[in-house]
Amino acid sequence: MNWQVNYALKYLMDNHKDATAQHVRGDAIRIMMPHKPNVMAVISDAYTISAELAMQYHVNFPDMDFLCGYRKECVWEGGAIRYLEGNTIGWGSAGTLGSAIYNGDARSAAHKDYCFSYRLIRQIRSIKNLDREFDRIFTMTLTSGCTVRVGMIMEYEPTADAIRTFWDRFGPIDIAWNINPNGNPTQNAIEAGADLGCEVMKWDELKMLLRNR
């Protein structure tokens, strides 16, 4: 059994008392919850999930309800997100899967770290166009014509390293949006952002910026 499948089974067993889970084959497990639809989840150990990889999983597991990137550092490319959502397949972290089996919405679930913030952005009227490049990166074009590349930073208290690592991995961003409602970026994180050329901010500051640009 793959290490990530083993972890996923143990995680579900320890944290979801009503669930029954079993290994199906390869990376796939089946999860059963009373009064909820059974879920076929594919547990990936990939560091990056591209559209090609998502399609490959879908070919290998045509009944897949949910694709889980088990590594915490797993990055989802925009093409993979579009493919999965277009095929009504849920996607996201182990935590997302855990919530989805309780809610009975595995097929429509999206990565819980970014879901709420991205939905918030989609509702902003001053944004004319939105291009999701990665799970945590989008470029928005405002009605004023201004284009802004935004990185969503999930850390509770983003550090200087979190900002630098993000920049190194995803390239230049205009705004590092700390989407975790609790905590605040450290002073070193704000300075690291300034050195690189991006502003590290919370929702209130981003909202203000969207109003003014």
Next chain:
Amino acid sequence: MGRVKDAAAEPLMTAREIAKYLLTSCKCLREFKSYMFGSSLFGVGSDIDILIVGPSGEPLSRLKEELRFAGKELPLDVLYMLPEEAKETGFVTSAGCIPLSQLARK
């Protein structure tokens, strides 16, 4: 507690075993303060939270490389902080971080 059908899942490393494994595999950890925090201290969480406190630059790059290799088959979630950030946030205390060296001795 939920059930795993067919008893297919294999035993996972304990917090102590993970601490020992990381301290043995990642020599660069000697240059840093390292801790575990979160649910993996008490059972099985979806990941294993590790805090590293120390310098940035080349030593950090080397450590990241070692941890990436050591964590190839572990769901590590590693948070890196400068010493002044650890002090500013008080994270070690507020998150109940336990030094890896202490866990390994248990």
